[in-house]
Amino acid sequence: MPMLRKDPIAGRWVIIATERAKRPREYQVDTESLPSGFCPFCAGNEDSTPDPVAIYPKGADQDWSVRVIPNKFPALQTTGELTPHTEGVYEGLAGVGAHEVIIEAAEHVSDLAALPVDQIATVLRAWKDRINDLRNDERLECAVVFKNHGAAAGASLEHTHSQLIALPIIPKRLSEELVGSKRYYLAHDRCVYCDIVAQELDEGTRVVCSDDKVVALTPFASRFPFELWILPREHDPWYENSDDELFASVAAVLKRVLQKLNRALDSPPFNLMLHSAPFPDGDDVSHYHWHLELIPKLTKVAGFEWGTGFYINPTSPESAAEHLREIEID
Amino acid sequence: MPMLRKDPIAGRWVIIATERAKRPREYQVDTESLPSGFCPFCAGNEDSTPDPVAIYPKGADQDWSVRVIPNKFPALQTTGELTPHTEGVYEGLAGVGAHEVIIEAAEHVSDLAALPVDQIATVLRAWKDRINDLRNDERLECAVVFKNHGAAAGASLEHTHSQLIALPIIPKRLSEELVGSKRYYLAHDRCVYCDIVAQELDEGTRVVCSDDKVVALTPFASRFPFELWILPREHDPWYENSDDELFASVAAVLKRVLQKLNRALDSPPFNLMLHSAPFPDGDDVSHYHWHLELIPKLTKVAGFEWGTGFYINPTSPESAAEHLREIEID
Numbered sequence: 265m266p267m268l269r270k271d272p273i274a275g276r277w278v279i280i281a282t283e284r285a286k287r288p289r290e291y292q293v294d295t296e297s298l299p300s301g302f303c304p305f306c307a308g309n310e311d312s313t314p315d316p317v318a319i320y321p322k323g324a325d326q327d328w329s330v331r332v333i334p335n336k337f338p339a340l341q342t343t344g345e346l347t348p349h350t351e352g353v354y355e356g357l358a359g360v361g362a363h364e365v366i367i368e369a370a371e372h373v374s375d376l377a378a379l380p381v382d383q384i385a386t387v388l389r390a391w392k393d394r395i396n397d398l399r400n401d402e403r404l405e406c407a408v409v410f411k412n413h414g415a416a417a418g419a420s421l422e423h424t425h426s427q428l429i430a431l432p433i434i435p436k437r438l439s440e441e442l443v444g445s446k447r448y449y450l451a452h453d454r455c456v457y458c459d460i461v462a463q464e465l466d467e468g469t470r471v472v473c474s475d476d477k478v479v480a481l482t483p484f485a486s487r488f489p490f491e492l493w494i495l496p497r498e499h500d501p502w503y504e505n506s507d508d509e510l511f512a513s514v515a516a517v518l519k520r521v522l523q524k525l526n527r528a529l530d531s532p533p534f535n536l537m538l539h540s541a542p543f544p545d546g547d548d549v550s551h552y553h554w555h556l557e558l559i560p561k562l563t564k565v566a567g568f569e570w571g572t573g574f575y576i577n578p579t580s581p582e583s584a585a586e587h588l589r590e591i592e593i594d
Numbered sequence: 595m596p597m598l599r600k601d602p603i604a605g606r607w608v609i610i611a612t613e614r615a616k617r618p619r620e621y622q623v624d625t626e627s628l629p630s631g632f633c634p635f636c637a638g639n640e641d642s643t644p645d646p647v648a649i650y651p652k653g654a655d656q657d658w659s660v661r662v663i664p665n666k667f668p669a670l671q672t673t674g675e676l677t678p679h680t681e682g683v684y685e686g687l688a689g690v691g692a693h694e695v696i697i698e699a700a701e702h703v704s705d706l707a708a709l710p711v712d713q714i715a716t717v718l719r720a721w722k723d724r725i726n727d728l729r730n731d732e733r734l735e736c737a738v739v740f741k742n743h744g745a746a747a748g749a750s751l752e753h754t755h756s757q758l759i760a761l762p763i764i765p766k767r768l769s770e771e772l773v774g775s776k777r778y779y780l781a782h783d784r785c786v787y788c789d790i791v792a793q794e795l796d797e798g799t800r801v802v803c804s805d806d807k808v809v810a811l812t813p814f815a816s817r818f819p820f821e822l823w824i825l826p827r828e829h830d831p832w833y834e835n836s837d838d839e840l841f842a843s844v845a846a847v848l849k850r851v852l853q854k855l856n857r858a859l860d861s862p863p864f865n866l867m868l869h870s871a872p873f874p875d876g877d878d879v880s881h882y883h884w885h886l887e888l889i890p891k892l893t894k895v896a897g898f899e900w901g902t903g904f905y906i907n908p909t910s911p912e913s914a915a916e917h918l919r920e921i922e923i924d
Contacts, residue, residue, distance in 0.1 A: 436604075436681065567747070567867050573766035573767035576669045
């Protein structure tokens with residue numbers, strides 16, 4: 265019998281279709297490749313991208329290991345007033361915001377999982393620094409950091425990189441999570457994410473791996489096969505409050521999870537998204553708990569999903585977690 | 595300057611990226627093909643699919659023109675109790691519901707737009723009849739009808755068909771639209787969709803085509819390039835209240851819009867979704883207005899969209915509507 269499951273934060277439902285349950289090897293991974301040839305992100309080609317807004321040097325023999333630049337084709341513009349605009353029933357705003365690219369390695373590496381843990385930790389630190397810098401811009405409400413890996417997941421360049429978009433409004437999904445976690449907090453006097461972490465560690469069936477600071481799990485109401493969340497055990501609404509010790513853990517767990525996915529699913533394309541509380545503006549967001557969400561791109565989102573916001577997932581999170589737990593990483 | 599626009603019903607924001615505006619020919623249409631060979635949906639092969647729940651004969655020389663069958667691999671099951679299930683912080687339900695397939699032609703036609711208008715109207719009538727039938731099942735709350743055209747849009751068979759899923763809960767997107775249209779109604783004493791139709795017909799820039807009963811337009815806050823909505827001019831929450839005269843108009847406008855998309859964008863894959871009010875249960879939904887939403891599959895949904903529920907659309911709805919208006923259909 266298929267199961268209907270509800271996400272305890274966003275209230276979104278999914279169908280876990282156990283009848284036609286798929287094992288990892290049954291997914292046909294989209295291997296559409298990205299253009300090779302000249303790479304504007306490689307060390308030595310810095311003059312083909314905008315001047316950096318931040319640089320992280322590794323040692324004396326290298327100019328940089330992580331380089332953050334404004335996106336050459338930004339979705340939003342950094343300059344300008346936040347002019348509102350109405351047109352009958354409609355409302356709009358000038359497209360003010362920031363759109364940056366975090367180049368995650370100087371060498372031409374296409375896979376974040378291939379980088380050493382300390383290099384991944386530097387990337388995580390770069391995200392934090394950029395968020396902290398953009399917090400000072402009074403026009404902006406929050407920053408979204410994400411990574412598209414592989415052409416099928418929307419990447420247009422192969423060289424490993426992530427992106428940051430800072431927005432003058434709080435996006436729908438984040439505000440749903442804020443509302444949902446507040447509702448739970450008012451009812452139970454506890455953080456819903458903390459309760460999830462505790463319950464999952466206790467049950468174990470959906471835990472992929474963990475250490476003393478971080479847990480990687482397949483969420484109960486996974487929208488997609490092999491969807492993964494990485495949550496810090498310690499409650500904090502803001503990612504940018506994290507210290508280097510926590511980043512070392514997140515980096516190690518993220519690398520491990522990506523290596524497991526690569527082995528289980530033939531290096532699938534994926535999207536990785538940071539969910540963190542909006543920039544502080546006096547609103548109480550203490551009930552929120554930052555985390556990372558990772559979606560391997562294995563299925564197609566079709567009419568039912570677009571029409572409903574309701575997902576059909578052909579692999580239960582329990583079976584996905586079990587497959588991933590079984591994969592040994594050296 | 596890019597523009598931020600807000601959908602007046604669901605409150606979702608989009609970025610209309612005018613700086614990197616794309617013309618139709620710049621989209622690379624995914625032409626991934628579907629398996630050919632034996633087709634279980636063709637007339638003559640009826641014994642390879644389940645027994646029909648409805649059949650529409652065309653004339654004396656044909657057994658059927660539209661045939662509705664239970665999905666052989668249903669996402670939900672028709673039999674069983676709606677047993678709730680809790681597990682710590684989590685809630686679930688047994689996966690009870692209906693999942694049917696509407697085979698839209700007896701011959702092996704892959705494109706709905708290739709069918710005559712009266713045949714498309716029969717398909718629309720079949721949707722109505724199936725919804726009316728499923729309304730009698732007290733376990734169910736609403737029906738979602740959708741169509742996936744082309745492999746990239748999630749279709750697995752080429753023969754033109756749509757699907758119906760009836761659900762024991764109201765899906766998120768529909769409940770957002772119900773909340774949004776109610777909010778607007780309480781503030782303005784009018785239906786937001788009726789106001790949109792009036793404003794769009796008055797302005798004209800986002801109208802693709804229309805007749806005296808139906809309007810096809812590109813929505814102000816289009817999430818996707820060439821996204822289209824088809825709305826009846828006359829207010830009605832329920833699709834299944836429509837009469838044959840209205841279906842004749844919807845069929846003609848839908849066919850025209852699909853023909854225009856085929857010419858403008860090289861027969862793109864698309865998803866078509868019916869949005870109609872939930873089954874009547876005493877709740878006031880008189881403020882809702884049924885409509886169709888059509889999304890050609892031209893761009894990839896990536897990390898930013900998954901992380902935020904916020905879309906970046908590289909073609910403004912005004913420019914999409916203009917391109918589509920200019921295409922002449924014989």
